[in-house]
Amino acid sequence: MATDPLLRQGPDSTDLVLRAGPAGPAWNALTSAGPALFTPLALGVPTLLVAFWMALAGARASTVFVVVGVIAGLEYLIGWPALALSRARDILRVEFAPAGVPASLRLVRAAGPDDWLPVETLREVRLTHKVVEPYQGDYKPAVSTLALELVLRGVRERLDPLPFGGDPQRLADALEALLGPAGVVVKLRTERSTRDRPQTNSWTSGGSASAGSGGG
Numbered sequence: 001m002a003t004d005p006l007l008r009q010g011p012d013s014t015d016l017v018l019r020a021g022p023a024g025p026a027w028n029a030l031t032s033a034g035p036a037l038f039t040p041l042a043l044g045v046p047t048l049l050v051a052f053w054m055a056l057a058g059a060r061a062s063t064v065f066v067v068v069g070v071i072a073g074l075e076y077l078i079g080w081p082a083l084a085l086s087r088a089r090d091i092l093r094v095e096f097a098p099a100g101v102p103a104s105l106r107l108v109r110a111a112g113p114d115d116w117l118p119v120e121t122l123r124e125v126r127l128t129h130k131v132v133e134p135y136q137g138d139y140k141p142a143v144s145t146l147a148l149e150l151v152l153r154g155v156r157e158r159l160d161p162l163p164f165g166g167d168p169q170r171l172a173d174a175l176e177a178l179l180g181p182a183g184v185v186v187k188l189r190t191e192r193s194t195r196d197r198p199q200t201n202s203w204t205s206g207g208s209a210s211a212g213s214g215g216g
Contacts, residue, residue: 032084039079124151
């Protein structure tokens with residue numbers, strides 16, 4: 001479950017919280033069980049083809065339903081661990097310890113925490129704040145997201161944009177105050193754009209106008 005990225009100071013560490021919820025293999029598997037229900041829907045076309053060919057071959061409806069149910073169940077059992085594995089490396093939070101002047105950091109993933117690393121391993125933190133504003137006359141509110149990229153020694157960890165309703169500059173300043181003494185560079189970039197106006201069907205509107213004028 002996503003939340004506004006924020007810095008939370010505890011007695012032993014300061015955490016950059018990116019997603020809410022506990023971590024661990026069991027919890028990751030549990031939270032993947034629900035989304036895995038969409039696997040049979042995603043693979044519905046081949047399942048329906050099997051049912052169609054069985055019906056053409058003269059199979060009874062009850063037999064077709066049983067076979068389709070078995071296939072859907074197998075698809076779910078395959079999709080569940082596959083989804084859990086794909087989400088295992090999702091970063092939930094970054095822990096900096098000790099809380100005041102951190103000397104170590106570790107990434108806490110959906111499958112559990114990584115090993116502690118020296119804070120000097122982190123070279124740079126890049127924050128990209130994107131705001132999609134409504135066009136004139138649009139009733140939908142602006143959408144704000146924040147992407148995070150951690151430039152570590154020899155590797156980059158990037159978190160896909162998360163919904164964000166806070167102050168990105170305040171977050172960047174807090175990270176700089178926390179990590180600046182260790183030589184970590186914190187960069188913030190803001191990108192603004194306007195939501196595309198939906199395209200009207202000119203053929204339909206033109207056809208309606210012609211029909212109206214012809215009636216006169």
